[in-house]
Amino acid sequence: MTLKSLCTFLLMTLAVSRAESADVAATIDYVRDVRPILQKHCYECHGEDDQSSSLRLDIRSEALKGGDLYGASIVPGKAAESPLIQFVSDEDADLQMPPDGEELSADEIAILTRWVNAGAEWPKGVDLATLEERPPHWSFQPVSDADPPTPKDAAWCRNPIDRFVLARLETEGLQPAHEADRRTWLRRVSFDLTGLPPTPEEITAFENDDRPDAYKRVVERLLQSPAYGERWAQHWLDVVRFADTHGFEVNTERPHAWPYRDYVIEAFNSDTPYDQFIREQIVGDALGEDEATGFLVTASVLLPGQIGKDAPSMRLARQDAIDEIVVNISQSFLGLSVGCARCHSHKFDPISQRDYYAMQAFVAGVEYGDRPIRDPEAEAAAGEIRAELGDTIRELAEFVPPTDSGATRPPLNARLNYERFAPVTTQKIRFTILTTNKYEPCLDELEVFNLDGRNVALASAGTTPTASGSKTSTNRHELRFVNDGQYGNSRSWMCAEREGGWVELTFAEPQTVDLITWGRDREGKFDDRLAIEYRLDVADQDGNWTTVADSTSRAAFDQQMKAPPINLDQLNEDDRSRADQLLGQQWDLQEKLKAFPDGGRLVFAGTFREPDVIRLLRRGDPEQPQDVVAPAVLSQLGTLTLPADTPEQQRRRALADWIASPDNPLTARVMVNRIWQGHFGIGLVETANDFGRNGVAPTHPELLDWLAAEFIRSGWSVKQMHRLIVLSSTYCQSTQHNPAAAARDADVRLLWRFPSRRLEGEAIRDTILFVSGRLSRESGGPGYDLFDKRGGLTGFNPVESFSGKGLRRMIYAHRVRRERDAVFGAFDCPDYGQSTPRRRESTTPLQALNLFNSRFVLEQTAVMAERVEAEARSAEAAQIERAYELALGRRPDESELVDAAPVVAEYGLAALCRALINSNEFLFLP
Known part of the structure; x- marks a missing residue:
């Protein structure tokens, strides 16, 4: 402490001593003595208009809570431990306060010190601001289910929606527009529910249908159309920022992301109850819906090669990845910007920094990545192919001399090699690489066959691999790929050592084996990293190793890799023909297996592991961890807290149940608002992703709550919400302009007419194909290409002419982040980098040029x-x-x-x- 600081401290101490000895100053009154000091020196930066470092000193609860930097700024009874006193009294403090204003006098410091030491008494109800006394924000209050009002012109109303809308119009002195004609309504509802227009024949039939339920029949037909799910899945995928690439600089392909898209389409078509839809997307791995958890990992993410190898870089990347999951959950289901509390408590909403990290703890075991889907039918189909492949390999091996025959065997081949030896019973087999032709050795698959012709090396058979060391590249070169039943460089194991490395397989039980096959890359793309000198050993029951095969009896190594795995020249004509046939059959069977990775198929839907320990991070910095935070819901919306040792899946299940509860005041409101927006172009709440204080208040709050309550009563049926909306008189209005009404409500937020809007880019493209007669109704599966490549840095050249799968609906296009479709991207299609709760409508010359001159x-x-x-x-x-x-x-x-x-x-x-x-x-x- 400097001399000046010491003097200040002594003066403060003397002042406190005098005050304590003087009767007139025996009691410090907050309103009389303390608040004027704070008002004079502190409120400018820590008051109602500004809360630097999230510290607010004009409200009791906020001041005692403190800001982001030092926790509680006032510790009652302990002035020496209170940062507030340190900041105003010690010029050597980390933060000297006020930073640029008039310093506090010794008497002022003494008053604050005496007040804190005496317990920092701060009576309730005396704050200049009234934050503590104002009611919770409207969206945080329980959903009210008031009866619909009774407007004067009730005859206009078809259902309760109209009663709310008309009552508001009458209050504003406005009247609804006349009803739209049947053709107009049919085109409107067809585009809204399916994204496609009605055919001329459907229009004629509807115009001539005089049955009283003609409108209802149309709605039911459209809701049962597969096109309905394709249309409404597009809205949801906009919100959750689904794409088929990883994003960021490299922006590589996610080849297995599309099953999530197909899941969403099917969920809307089958009218999966929305509360179940929520649960499946958060914990679908426990509910038989593995594809659904693709929701958790739809956002961009850095790949391992894009992350620095130092520990701080990896910690920051992990924080960013978890943050994206929290943001996705909170804005999609709750309509809240919880992510704003990552570095400090939320500036507008009652969401603390601790709330944010408590939400992180629910998903702290989620990793971005592919996960195999265990499909019994797929496993059975893969098993049949593998059995046929085993028979083919065993028959082929008969054309290869065994190791101990004394004959010269074929030269090594990068695609496939056979090793036959006398039958031996063992539970362990080791393949040791002595030298390679180039670089560290690589094996795309090591297969071991028993006397029944079955590959007992497969992981699905219970065999576990170990190795001397692996040169790991995530999702490409991993030890688990050496016996996963898949072939090719992208599913291979790479040794960390150039020479002397080994891989060992341990069977679930002892096996009698006599044949192994192995290759460097059976797809034939790579011929480096081939083991040209090797040894194959087996272990007996005592753990002693015996060599059963090696490379010494091979023919001279062929650098050009032209030699087949079988020496066809040494076979007679019949054997040569049969061997050639079997080789072709083997390649075909291996190609078929690509459709069944790990006995099923892969989906980019996250992988799950032991959860990270989540700590509150000062300023959101992973290098400044503070206390451990357990999983807990937002403090303003509930009291659910889980023990810190709660298993990973159980965490997500608890989170899903809390969000999907009918008692959660946000969930139903947010979704019915999204549905309303899909029909009117804008929601009752304009900011569909932000129901907090920074969002826009609802135009019809009572209607919003009635719809939310009705949504829950209907069993969370999205289709029932559609029925209510599109069969209402409000929706059936024409778009007729009324100058007087427009002067009062130019944005048509009060719905005195139907607000016309432009179709989205996807609907325009689909409709062009539809009216031309070329629209393919094929659904599902990998997306078709809009560009000449599916991922990468730059240089995406657009595909201009489409055929086959490229004539499907645009929702089935392969989505590349940051790259919009060359023609229809101009119509405000999102770039999938950020959530798009509502498409904005722009008007540009490029739109007209594209629609008139593009090759498409x-x-x-x-x-x-x-x-x-x-x-x-x-x-x-x-x-x-x-x-x-x-x-x-x-x-x-x-x-x-x-x-x-x-x-x-x-x-x-x-x-x-x-x-x-x-x-x-x-x-x-x-």
């Missing part, structure tokens, strides 16, 4: 013209009418016929089709 549009309008000519073979006028019916769902009027005829005559029917799909009527929801 030129090809599809040409095909559409051919369709029109085939369906309307008569006069030119009939063809023009058919083009209008397909594109716009109506016939042209007289003036349109007059305008279109010369265009068709001079430029052809395709030109008219191009003009129609560029029209606002084609691009906008009616």
